[in-house]
Amino acid sequence: MRTLPTVQVALDGAMPDMGLAEVARRRLVVRDSARRSIRRRRMAGRAMQVICLIAVPIGVAPLVALVLATVSKGAGAVNIGFLLHAPTPSGVPGGGISTAIAGSGEIVAYAIALAVPMGLFIALFLFERPGGIASTIRFSADVMSGVPSIIIGIFAYAVYVERFHHFSNVAAGFALGVLMLPIMVRANEEAMRTVSVDLWEAGVSLGARRSRVARSVVLRGALPGVVTGNLLAVARGVGETAPLLFTVASPTFAMTLLIFNDATQPFSDAQQTAWGTALVLLALVLILSVTARMVAWTLNRKTR
């Protein structure tokens, strides 16, 4: 392969004076190089395609295997009664997981009530008041989202359970809320940043107050991203176990705890219940994720 001869570029970076002949010669060099290297470039492209094709199944396989295992082991346990009946002690037939579903629902509701409004207001602050305080909050949120969930569990135990001397779903909701909050803050802020400055200025130039622009233009424009981000954070929170270990009164009051508890027992019916609960939980998380995408899609479609 011929290389382009070095050109005498002046040290001050000035464009060298090239005659027409030099331009023609350079054109030839570039075309020549393109023709010579085409085989090599095509082959490299194919190789990359093959690697990608191999990578896809490797990436998707764990998900498929996980879903298949959960379905095959849990499907036998799940029926209407399983969803509607309260748990029974091991050996007593007819038990279900209704208390765990209700408990998980209650805990997540508390977490949402805490984290969603807080997440919105904090993100609005970050958007509206950039500066030192905002950077500090943003940094804290990033650190927070990396804190192991078991530590958040201990924290909730220390500030709630220990102080009020009893385990409760409120404490668990608090722990989950703390866990979800930083994820929501960052997702919300990210969504607000996608609203262009042009729109913000349009709102302000019409005489709107900043708070009104924040609500009617920024928040409204960010809504698809906000809804998606919050739902995904909730889906993440639903599946958490560690924060609940220290806060929930009984493992029968939350699905993840029930799974942990029953799966570690030597009785086969308990283990069956654990798989069934796992399947229900997996289905719930899946529904939440799909709902998140669908809501975002619908909201986006309305603007076109």
Added chain:
Amino acid sequence: MKRHDEVTGQASNHATDPRAHFDDRSGRLAKESKAAADRPDPEVHGAAVTLDDVSITFGDHVAVRNVTLQMPARQVTALVGPSGCGKTSVLRAINRLHDHTGGAVRGSVRLGNLDVYGPDVQPEVLRSRIGMVFQRPNPFPTMSIFDNVISGLRFNGVRNKRLLREMGIAALHNAALWDIVKDRLNQPALRLSGGQQQRLCIARALAIEPEVLLMDEPCSALDPVATAKIEDLIRHLSGEVTIALVTHNMFQAARVSDNVAVFLLGDDRVGELVEVGPTDRVFDTPDDARTKAYVTGHVG
């Protein structure tokens, strides 16, 4: 209340005859100039914009300095000049948009008799008297066509549904958009073409019945046909509101403006106003040699 009645009357006229508004406009104009003599109320009759020794800085960078300029009421004043000479900065000083972008404005800006940067002025109320149209069409993507038009009214607390409807329709007529959008008022605004979106933005700015309309290169993102329509619109609106038009296009300035202000970069790369006057005079017999070079296409 009287003003509302006027608007109502105007809107119903439009509803019966969409083409009537330009004729209607000239009729109103005649009446208005008489009324203006009796009762010179700039809030109703459009206000002049006066800049006195205005300089605008961003941190250490001086964008434009010592601008003294009068934009007469109900005329089109074009701000022309090469990129980076501070035209847009001057425009944004008029409705205090620099409050939010860290630009510092020195000198005096007046809307009619009101000191725009006076201590008692609430920027939001000031901006409700000044419409603005931006370089790129920026309709609110989450709102329908009609909700876009009346968004400014809503932002300013107008709740009366009938009034919103009438003022919205009137604004669409004024922006020569009514016939195009009347059957799809509830569709998303982004379904309109670029030129229509820009006219929608003009309608949105007109709906708050501004005394001054600031236009920041409103045609720079549009094709020649759409540009011609916007220029028509500017000419028709000029008898009613004071228009400040930033443009790169000398021909556009010559076509639509009554007055022209020429900005150029000084030797230290700070923008400055080199000449201002009636458009014909500035283009035909410029006082300043730099203006002459610029308007005849030798510079910039």
